[in-house]
Amino acid sequence: QKEVEQNSGPLSVPEGAIASLNCTYSDRGSQSFFWYRQYSGKSPELIMFIYSNGDKEDGRFTAQLNKASQYVSLLIRDSQPSDSATYLCAVDPAYQGGSEKLVFGKGTKLTVNP
């Protein structure tokens, strides 16, 4: 059973701080990793994806991947109240001949306090 684990939180940080969200996955052959943000009552929205070991930065967001440790994280710098949402980690277990099947974690709820 391919699994993706996240701390459900809630994770609470003050405005301006760095929020760190973590995710581990069980399938060592996984190749693609995604972070989605989901506001309450809304659909998941892609904010970052990463394929290679190391860091990938996009504005205030940095995704970090360590395939040896089967670990992917998302850092949000200068956190804003508008970042308050549930963050879903999604992993592509491996190419499955014609379609991609993402496995989602249960999400970490982030609250940024003004």
Added chain:
Amino acid sequence: DTAVSQTPKYLVTQMGNDKSIKCEQNLGHDTMYWYKQDSKKFLKIMFSYNNKELIINETVPNRFSPKSPDKAHLNLHINSLELGDSAVYFCASSQVLRGQPQHFGDGTRLSIL
């Protein structure tokens, strides 16, 4: 110019009824998906279609039947609705190329009375 659109947005119905949810994408993607998100917010794939062909069927009860008339549309028909079917159903689409991100519709909130 909505990329992935679902209708209806809300669906309230009684146990035992049959209902359908429609999904359309205008992104030119060749793969479409149905996900179920339960009350605990866990998002789980139900079906995946690639160019109208069923690729993934994740042990979903036979009461759920997807239909893809063309690669831009994927509808979900549910027979004999049960209380446990209450959830938010999301349609998504992507290119089949490895690792391409999936784009989600706004969801259909299904409530069974």
